Amino acid sequence: MPHPTPHGQAVSQPQPPTSVAAVSAKRRRTMQAVQSRDTKPELRVRRLLHAMGYRYQLHRRDLPGTPDIVFTRRKKVIFVHGCFWHGHDCKRGNRQPVRNAEYWKAKIARNVERHWEQTAELRELGWSVLTLWECELPEFDRSTRELVDFLGPASYLSGR
Numbered sequence: 497m498p499h500p501t502p503h504g505q506a507v508s509q510p511q512p513p514t515s516v517a518a519v520s521a522k523r524r525r526t527m528q529a530v531q532s533r534d535t536k537p538e539l540r541v542r543r544l545l546h547a548m549g550y551r552y553q554l555h556r557r558d559l560p561g562t563p564d565i566v567f568t569r570r571k572k573v574i575f576v577h578g579c580f581w582h583g584h585d586c587k588r589g590n591r592q593p594v595r596n597a598e599y600w601k602a603k604i605a606r607n608v609e610r611h612w613e614q615t616a617e618l619r620e621l622g623w624s625v626l627t628l629w630e631c632e633l634p635e636f637d638r639s640t641r642e643l644v645d646f647l648g649p650a651s652y653l654s655g656r
């Protein structure tokens with residue numbers, strides 16, 4: 497499975513940018529396209545949770561950080577993080593982009609910082625937070641155990 501990298505900024509028509517603002521707008525659009533909500537790792541976790549009998553809400557915008565998966569009655573949220581975008585200390589997370597290295601480094605540092613802030617805010621509001629990493633998801637048994645440990649049994653409080 498190819499991992500999205502910032503190298504693939506292919507745009508159909510190579511138009512020279514007219515200004516710095518145009519360049520950064522284009523970059524932002526690329527980021528948004530790549531960093532879309534329903535990423536594959538997230539879908540994988542959702543499928544697993546569903547198969548395990550859990551029911552949940554998605555992307556609640558009224559909560560700090562718009563958590564990916566929300567268990568309202570349990571007051572628990574799960575973030576599924578792509579290793580590159582969130583600066584995970586792993587092989588994939590440590591991959592260095594060749595182009596615009598400084599830009600990406602700053603961007604990722606902001607993502608990491610923001611996630612810490614959002615996690616702290618959520619906890620202050622009484623939510624429990626679990627962050628899952630893309631690189632750890634293939635370890636199916638471990639992921640399953642981790643989810644049950646975090647959420648409690650699926651039947652409890654009828655799902656959510």
Ligand SMILES: [Zn+2]
Pocket residue numbers: 579584585586587588589629630631632
């Ligand atoms: Zn990782």
